Amino acid sequence: MAGEPFLPIELEREIFEISAIRHPEIAPVLLRVARRVFIWIEPLLYRVMRVGKSRRRAAAFLKATKTKPPAFFAASVRALCFDNYCDWSVDEARNVLKLCRGVTNFAATDRFYTPAMLPVLATMRIQRLDVCLAALFGSFEATHFTHPLFSRITHLTMGERLSSVEEHIYANLRTLPALTHLCLHSVVSPTTCTLELLLTDCVRLELLVVLWEQLSIVSATRMAANTPLRDVRLVVGVYSHCWVDWNTGAAGLPNLWTRAENVVAQRRGGELDGTVCLVQGTGTEAHIWRVCG
Secondary structure (H helix, E strand, O other): OOOOOOOOHHHHHHHHHHHHHHOHHHHHHHOOOOHHHHHHHHHHHOOEEEEOOOHHHHHHHHHHHHHOOHHHHHHHOOEEEEOOOOOOOHHHHHHHHHHOOOOOEEEEOHHHOOHHHHHHHHOOOOOEEEEOHHHHHOOOOOOOOOOHHHOOOOEEEEOOOOOOOOOHHHHHHHHOOOOOEEEEEOOOOOOHHHHHHHHHHOOOOOEEEEEEEHHHHHHHHHHHHHOOOOOOOEEEEEEOOHHHHHHHHHOOOOOHHHHHHHHHHHHHOOOOOOOOEEEEEEOOEEEEEEOOO
16 A cells, blocks of 8 residues: 555664664654654654754754643653853753753753752753853852762763862762763863872772863873873863764764773773873864873
8 A cells, every 4th residue: 555664664663763863964854754754753853952053953942842742852852962052041941951851961051050950950860961060059169979960970071170279079079879981171180199089089980081172282282291190091182172072972973982982992902001192083083192201
């Protein structure tokens, strides 16, 4: 009969879903193939939501949250980011986050991190978090890693610089029960003593990245060359477009974490020595240098 699928329905669905995931640019076209395909593919359009530079997409997302049932977003959105281009109000962002109860990967600039976000995040199963602690808790002094928000965090990126007085915050990271990946996102690197403390006390830690912006690549190279630490888990990273990298990672493509993991794996396999490596790249492109001290 005309209009009936020629393939088993399960196989047909898998083909369309894989196509939409691997090539998201064609997903809107796939929506028009058939009603059943629309039902399969539409949730995938919301799986990774970076709210920011594309004002049109952000507006469409916000409009959809007012017209679609809450259950749709709870089931569809898995990664959510409010980047520095996002022009939403803090209340709009918080209300959308409340709808997206299935999110496991969350990132935002400090403007969207307020203490009012804490009870919302605490009810979610966040595993990957890019966070500004002082903004989220109101101050560094009020930060406590026993908060339910941190109970499932495996990948943590700290998006602020701590002064020498505030570096005691790092020591408390050892209390995170699931932490395996830690990125210290800072213009000024933490002290050698702090890095050594983290590598020693965070018993489940598999990877520690010290991340520098592209403009500070000279300082990053100097740090990689001069640090006395030779722990295989320590990697120095340089980024140019952090939100692009977040987006590719959330989509399951190569990103900062996977590139640094490859360095650690090569060290463990004997392909690289313990020398700290400098990892540079955004999205799927990357360069890795062995920096000799």
